[in-house]
Amino acid sequence: MWRFTWRGLLAHKLRLALTGLAVVLGVGFVSGTYVLTDTIDKTFTQLFSDVTKGIDVAVRGKESFTTQAMEQRQPVPEAVRDQIARVEGVKAAEGNVFGYAQFVGKDGRPVTTGGAPTLGTSVYTTPELQGSVSLRSGRLPAGPGEVAVDAGTAEKEGFKAGDRIRILFQGPPREFTVTGVVGFGEADNMAGATLAAFEMGTARQVLNRPGVFDEVDVVAAPGVSPEVLRDRVRARVGPGYQVQTGAEYAEENARAIGQFVDFINIALLAFAFVALFVGSFIIVNTFSIILAQRARELALLRCLGASRRQLLRSVLAESALVGLVASVVGVGTGILIAVGLRELFSAFGGDLPTTSLQVRPRTVAMGLAVGLLVTVLASLLPALRATRVPPVAAVQEATMAAPARIGPVRIVLGGLLTAAGVALLLAGLFTGGGELSLTAAGAVAIFLGVSVLSPLVARPLSRLLGWPFARWAGQPGKLARQNAMRIPRRTAATAAALMIGLALVSLVTIVAASMKASVTRVLDETIAADYVITGPSGGMAGFSSDLVRRLASQPGIESAAGVRPGAFKLDDGSTQGLAGVDPPAYFRTVRTETIAGDLAGIASGGLAVQEETAERHGWSVGDTVTMRFPVGGTERLQIKAVYAENQLNGSYLIGLSTYQRHYADQLDAIALVKARPGTPLDASRAAVDRAAAAFPGVEVRDQAEFKRSQAAQIDQILILFYVLLALAVVIAFIGIINTLALSVLERVRELGLLRAVGMTRGQLRAMIRWEAVIISVLGAVLGLAIGVFFGWTLVYALEEEGITEFAFPAGTLLGLVIAAGVVGFVSAVLPGRRAARIDVLRAVTTE
């Protein structure tokens, strides 16, 4: 039987190669994801162990206030450093500060990163601690006006010792002389971040850390272990501080990064799963067709005494071999895909720092297992079906084109699957705030259910979609339509692969369009400002509040307001986000409906709470809320006002005076400017631009420009999704090529007959082309239907997250269908060429 398996493989090399390609791409995506995330993980782990080198014990503020955007901690006062220095066994205790500092390049533009922070820090003076940075050239800064630059930035911007450069801070920008270039072990920068290192006094001044440190690093005296010293320091400084050994500190940092890496990993694996899922349809389909074509051969083996079990084993061995080979190639391809993904992210502004690619045994094992499993499982169904062939089929005349009957089992099974999928999807979306795994399971079940049902609609839909071809593309068009309708199960299975890709593509298209519509609506309704100013690095970095002060003093400007984001904790321990604003100016630029109290009241302290948040906590005006802040500890703030939801304010607003008391950094994330009524547009614009000119990197946009920029951000994410889904679509088209190629082989005699009675090669190619287009458009239409349903439910479920509008981008969706048709057209090239090469004689003569 082994020989039979082997011969079967050889006889269908090309078809199996195409099937294998689907597996290769899916497995490649899976292993590429692991390679990429392992590499990122390794890079950061290495980096953290480098930068904590020499630190025996690290002391930081205990409480961390972590939001999506940042981590904030309570600073460590100088007196605490002095206490630590007196602990027995401490050789040295040195404070360290870090905060926002952004270089300005020689071209006058701020140096941006792909999302990594732009940091300023103090240099260590303790020799044991200086090991974390390596001086590449020059010397370390020693006084005011001096800075050392990380090697990455130095290379990119051409900075060298002696250069005069400008650096942006929370306060006004300042000029510095570069004294040296530093690296971090082997690395040129800290995972993509830029770093400006100053002497401590300067650092505290420019980073706004008067009398405090962000961290105190301790070197142990000889013979004192870090653990012992940690416990002693902990006993001295008390429970308000987090005291860790250097190793623990590095580990914690690595763990935080690990979460981020895990997130990327899961997100990418989701796309890889889609690719594999689509690929499994191709496998099912190809094996079904190949085995159907070999039905007589299998029956002959049965006649000769092979048992069903033997046939099954042989067929499964065949698929296992295909799966194994494809998986091996796939793991190799994964390394390329990892590189591709890294480039993809960097093209979208998210530089993922990486060293040499990490291919761990786990990645290889995972890739092989997944590929093998998917291939064998997917071929199980066709194998079971094919081996059920009765021995007598070997001697019977094969009946051509007897359409497979679509039984009631299929209808019931498909209906149940679809219904269960819809139920799971809705349950996932609408109960308990987004249970992602339920939603995903629901989507998978819907795809399976619809695929099971799709042969029912394949015939009528092909008839409908093929109508224009039958009408206008002559006899080739008519035959193409007939061929698409001929074996509904095959057409449906081929189209189903594409359906999945298209459903997801149209889903993200609809959600993105709805987001854009929602954002536009929010901005229309709530922004009274004429200009919106965002910070450098595409708004990732904040900017000095000096800008708002300058703006306010410009002629023609009625008011300017900055927004400073922050995090705090409620007494239930949950971390919440707030915004620090200057009430009169802010509420002139952002329309906020007061439900109760007086919003202006927060100027002198206290807070304002959004209506629904207040209701949930049972708060009303006059109540006090206990809030814990990164700086200054706990404060009880009185509720001065309750305001209506407007998507822009968030849930909590406090005045700037309160904000200044509780946060180390005073950076505006966004500034809103309202022109004085009656000021000509160009005059107010000129005034804003004049004020902003001193702050390199800030973006000034009028309302319309701001809306467009928000839409452009959404579009960018949309394109990222498109690219990640592209692989699934590519696999679907491989499926179409495969099915067509197999159909061509199956219809050799028929195609030969057509040629004999006068069909030209061009007409033959056209016939195959139109069939491909009909199948593609069929898949696209089914996918669109599911995608619109998904999109509609998802947008509805995300209403609370701010997606209040459902947009139906009809033009784009139609474009998708047309694009599917075009790619179908292209995928018919190879099968068409194959068909045109058919030897007429061999086709029409009976052997």
Added chain:
Amino acid sequence: MDQEETAAAGTGPADAARAVDVSKVYGAGDTEVRALDGVTVAFPPGRFTAVMGPSGSGKSTLLHCLAGLDRVSGGEVWIGDTELSGLSDRRLTLLRRERVGFVFQAFNLIPTLTAEENVALPLAIAGERPEKGWLDRVVAQLGLGKRLGHRPTELSGGEQQRVAVARALLSRPTIVFADEPTGNLDSRTSAELLTFMRRSVDEFGQTIVMVTHDPSAAAYADRVLFLADGRIVEEMDAPTAEKVLDFLKGIGG
């Protein structure tokens, strides 16, 4: 070769088809096989010719070469006034579509098309519509009237072959080639089909060339050509089954 020489060989442009010194060689060197070896023959219009010979005698090869399905190794093949050897694939295809009709032994019909669509297929491929009166007449003559809406799988073997003959006749081709058209039929349906073919020669003036190994089928023809080892060894006019059988016994067919 100029016109006079071909005329001297007993053929002329008035013929529906002719072969002049046609040879067909497969392989090369030691494995060379001469399937046709200097065949010269003409098919005058309105005549029914049967081609016979033992297996491997080259009769099917001759038919394929005459019909433009296969290229000759040497010599000339003419359909009417067109010489085939110089034609591009496209021109050859158009010639087949417009001037040649085919009936094969099996698998004559496109399974997805109805009988009527199959009959009209060559015209449809050319983007033309059948002439209604002519279609009705051909269909009536072949007794297919009630079966036109059916698909091939719903037709009997004899009906399928009759549809194939109807298709071959519908475009009023210069010549119809039939390759063992009764090979898969029982004797009663064979007789029926051959009667139809005979009638299309008598009533429509159709030229037919038919390869067969069945002497009783050959008896429906006006003339029988016998091939052996790639050469024409005998021509027999007004054949009967007995005469054909006797001759075949003589050459060991």
